[in-house]
Amino acid sequence: xxxxxxxxxxxxxxxxxxxxxxxxxxxxxxxxxxxxxxxxxxxxxxxxxxxxxxxxxxxxxxxxxxxxxxxxxxxxxxxxxxxxxxxxxxxxxxxxxxxxxxxxxxxxxxxxxxxxxxxxxxxxxxxxxxxxxxxxxxxxxxxxxxxxxxxxxxxxxxxxxxxxxxxxxxxxxxxxxxxxxxxxxxxxxxxxxxxxxxxxxxxxxxxxxxxxxxxxxxxxxxxxxxxxxxxxxxxx
Amino acid sequence: xxxxxxxxxxxxxxxxxxxxxxxxxxxxxxxxxxxxxxxxxxxxxxxxxxxxxxxxxxxxxxxxxxxxxxxxxxxxxxxxxxxxxxxxxxxxxxxxxxxxxxxxxxxxxxxxxxxxxxxxxxx
Numbered sequence: 001x002x003x004x005x006x007x008x009x010x011x012x013x014x015x016x017x018x019x020x021x022x023x024x025x026x027x028x029x030x031x032x033x034x035x036x037x038x039x040x041x042x043x044x045x046x047x048x049x050x051x052x053x054x055x056x057x058x059x060x061x062x063x064x065x066x067x068x069x070x071x072x073x074x075x076x077x078x079x080x081x082x083x084x085x086x087x088x089x090x091x092x093x094x095x096x097x098x099x100x101x102x103x104x105x106x107x108x109x110x111x112x113x114x115x116x117x118x119x120x121x122x123x124x125x126x127x128x129x130x131x132x133x134x135x136x137x138x139x140x141x142x143x144x145x146x147x148x149x150x151x152x153x154x155x156x157x158x159x160x161x162x163x164x165x166x167x168x169x170x171x172x173x174x175x176x177x178x179x180x181x182x183x184x185x186x187x188x189x190x191x192x193x194x195x196x197x198x199x200x201x202x203x204x205x206x207x208x209x210x211x212x213x214x215x216x217x218x219x220x221x222x223x224x225x226x227x228x229x230x231x232x233x234x235x236x
Numbered sequence: 237x238x239x240x241x242x243x244x245x246x247x248x249x250x251x252x253x254x255x256x257x258x259x260x261x262x263x264x265x266x267x268x269x270x271x272x273x274x275x276x277x278x279x280x281x282x283x284x285x286x287x288x289x290x291x292x293x294x295x296x297x298x299x300x301x302x303x304x305x306x307x308x309x310x311x312x313x314x315x316x317x318x319x320x321x322x323x324x325x326x327x328x329x330x331x332x333x334x335x336x337x338x339x340x341x342x343x344x345x346x347x348x349x350x351x352x353x354x355x356x357x358x359x
Contacts, residue, residue, distance in 0.1 A: 067246075154254060203321075204254075216321075220321055
C-alpha cells in the first residue's frame with residue numbers, strides 16, 4: 001500500500017511542501033517512512049532521530065497537526081495521507097530539524113540534579129529512599145526532553161524566555177525528591193514571571209506528552225509551592 | 237505572536253478552552269471600556285442617559301446582550317475551573333471538570349438569555 005508523505009521543508013531561506021509516495025507495510029513507523037525517503041527518494045531530507053524506541057526524544061515532529069514521536073507512531077494508525085512539519089515554538093534549522101539549544105539551556109537553568117550539602121564524590125554514600133518517596137517524583141523522571149510539551153504551550157508561543165513545561169517539570173522532579181536539598185534554590189529560579197506565573201493552564205502539554213507524565217500538574221504544584229513561599233516570606 | 241493564543245489545529249479541547257478564555261477576556265475588556273463610557277453619560281444629564289438606555293435596551297440589541305452574557309458566563313466559569321487546578325486540585329479529573337464547567341456555563345447562559353428575552357420583549 002502506498003502512503004503520501006507531505007513534508008514541510010525549509011532550505012534556510014524559504015519553506016515549502018514536498019510530497020513523496022512510499023510503500024508501507026503494517027507496523028511501519030513514521031520514522032521508518034522518513035528513513036525510506038532519505039535512503040531511496042531524496043537524500044537531502046533532514047530530520048533528527050536516534051534511539052528509534054521513544055527513549056531519546058529526538059524525533060518529535062508534527063504529524064497531521066499533532067506533535068508526536070515519529071518512532072512510535074505507526075503510519076497506518078494515522079491514515080494514508082500524512083502531513084509532517086517541524087515542531088512549533090522552535091526555530092527551524094532545516095526541514096524537520098529544529099533548534100533545541102534554548103530549550104536545553106532552560107532545562108539546565110533549573111539545576112536538574114540532586115543538590116546536597118554533604119556531596120562527597122571521593123566517598124559517596126548510599127541515599128536511602130522508601131517506595132513512597134520514590135513514587136512522589138517517579139513519573140516525572142520519565143521525561144525524554146522531546147520538546148513536544150514546549151511546542152504546544154501557548155505561553156511559550158508568546159514569550160521566548162518562558163522556561164516552559166519541561167524545565168519546570170524537571171525542577172519539580174528534583175524538588176519532590178526526598179534526597180534533594182535544593183528546593184529553595186530551584187523555587188527561586190522558577191518563580192519569576194518567566195517561570196510558573198507565566199503558565200495559564202492550557203494543559204495542552206499534558207495532553208500531548210508521549211510519556212504521559214502530566215507536566216501541567218508539575219507546573220501547578222510548583223506554582224502552589226511558590227505561592228506558599230511568597231506568603232511565608234512576608235512574615236519573615 | 238499573540239495570534240498563537242488562537243492556534244487550535246491538532247490541539248485538544250483544553251487549547252480550545254484556553255483560546256475561548258482569551259477571546260472572551262478581550263471581548264469583556266472592550267465591553268468594560270464601552271460600559272464605563274456609557275455610564276459616564278449620566279454626568280451629561282438624566283435625559284442623555286435615558287436616551288442611551290432607550291437605544292440599547294431594545295430587541296435589536298438583544299442578540300449582542302445574549303452573546304455578551306455567553307462571553308461573561310464562559311469566562312467566569314472557566315476561570316473558576318482554572319483556579320481549582322491552580323490551587324493544586326483535581327488534575328486527574330481535568331477532562332470531566334472541563335465538560336462540567338462548559339455544561340454549567342451553557343445552562344446559566346440559557347437561563348440568563350431567557351430572562352433577558354422576557355424582560356426586553358415584555359412577554
